[in-house]
Amino acid sequence: VMVWLRRCTHYLFIVVVAVNSTLLTINAGDYIFYTDWAWTSYTVFSISQTLMLIVGATYYLTFTGVPGTATYYALIMTVYTWIAKGAWFALGYPYDFIVTPVWLPSAMLLDLVYWATKKNKHSLILFGGVLVGMSLPLFNMVNLITVANPLETAFKYPRPTLPPYMTPIEPQVGKFYNSPVALGAGAGAVLACTFAALGCKLNTWTYRWMAA
DSSP: OHHHHHHHHHHHHHHHHHHHHHHHHTTTTGGGGOGGGHHHHHHHHHHHHHHHHHHHHHHHHHHHOOTTHHHHHHHHHHHHHHHHHHHHHHTTOOOOGGGSTTHHHHHHHHHHHHHHTTSOHHHIIIIIHHHHHHHHHHHHTHHHHHSOOHHHHHHHSOOSSOOGGGSOOOOOTTSSOSOHHHHHHHHHHHHHHHHHHHHHHHHHHHHHHHHO
């Protein structure tokens, strides 16, 4: 009974974390619409995606102990996000589906670290955290190439009154900082280690709660 109870708790955690990851990153490709604060938004969204990906992927990876499950978790997030974005798209919200698979290569790096260090949790936290934190902002730059241009979109999908994020604004390039990838990668590399440790700790807490 305890085995099945633990398994059910595990699956519940995966669903809850994956759904919340999806909700928190659902508009993370939308920073291009915030024309006036595009770089600032890009960095913030890159960090949010990094942290939500690594906490769930690390939890899943250390729970199963099988290299490859981090990538599988990223795939779950991708599919959930496609479904959610599909709903937006059906309602006439112009969205490019290509923006979500950028999580997969970072998750693959996490799996690779876990496998290469022979399932050493501390190495996973340190090396995996740094690699995911530094790589995702880089992969996320793909979004800038693939997401629709806000001005084009504004004229392609005319509305009686344009919502704020669609209103053309003169871009303030360099207003906050000049290298969003570098800042996102630097902050992400530090924070991702903390969240990787949290993902590992979630397992301990789950087992202790189940054993009580």
